[in-house]
Amino acid sequence: SQTIHQWPATLVQPVGSPLSLECTVEGTSNPNLYWYRQAAGRGLQLLFYSVGIGQISSEVPQNLSASRPQDRQFILSSKKLLLSDSGFYLCAWSTNRAANTIYFGEGSWLTVV
Amino acid sequence: GEDVEQSLFLSVREGDSSVINCTYTDSSSTYLYWYKQEPGAGLQLLTYIFSNMDMKQDQRLTVLLNKKDKHLSLRIADTQTGDSAIYFCAEQGSKGYQKVTFGTGTKLQVIP
Numbered sequence: 001s002q003t004i005h006q007w008p009a010t011l012v013q014p015v016g017s018p019l020s021l022e023c024t025v026e027g028t029s030n031p032n033l034y035w036y037r038q039a040a041g042r043g044l045q046l047l048f049y050s051v052g053i054g055q056i057s058s059e060v061p062q063n064l065s066a067s068r069p070q071d072r073q074f075i076l077s078s079k080k081l082l083l084s085d086s087g088f089y090l091c092a093w094s095t096n097r098a099a100n101t102i103y104f105g106e107g108s109w110l111t112v113v
Numbered sequence: 114g115e116d117v118e119q120s121l122f123l124s125v126r127e128g129d130s131s132v133i134n135c136t137y138t139d140s141s142s143t144y145l146y147w148y149k150q151e152p153g154a155g156l157q158l159l160t161y162i163f164s165n166m167d168m169k170q171d172q173r174l175t176v177l178l179n180k181k182d183k184h185l186s187l188r189i190a191d192t193q194t195g196d197s198a199i200y201f202c203a204e205q206g207s208k209g210y211q212k213v214t215f216g217t218g219t220k221l222q223v224i225p
Binding site: 036043044046049090092094098099100101102103104105106107109 | 117119143144146148153154155156157158161163201203205212213214215216217218
């Protein structure tokens, strides 16, 4: 069966510090990978998606970047965090089938202080 | 662009039926989804419906789709306290990589 892991689950970082959130998927190959951010009352905002190694698409301009160094690894990064980067970040994956069912990780709470 | 709207909050009594509504704008949607998010956790897929269907039933869950009005609903029969969560509607477009757009989520509160 397929599983998705993301870490760390929670972190508190000072403004201006770097960020690295990691996500790995097991039990499938060549998945679509996603990073979402969730803010209260605003639903899920798609930040990045990737359809293959080294292929990253950004949905919104921001202080963050993403990389996919391996088929089942997706990393969300920032060189200098802003207060507005605080939020709940969700990694997710899907297959390339007709129904693009998305499977989510457990999320990472980021607080920038 | 695509837009998916939901009311933010719904409160029901235990044992009653809950109906969560969603509207979307993309007329080329292929699949529509309902996800459930429990506090502090990721989202889990509840059910989905293909756009050429009007209704889908899965145990206590009934999904109704009115494609003409671009309206989707999720009915939960005999609502239990364990159903308290945020419910997200999502629609999948037919272009590109099959982008899925999520609504803002409806927080369902079940009163014992």
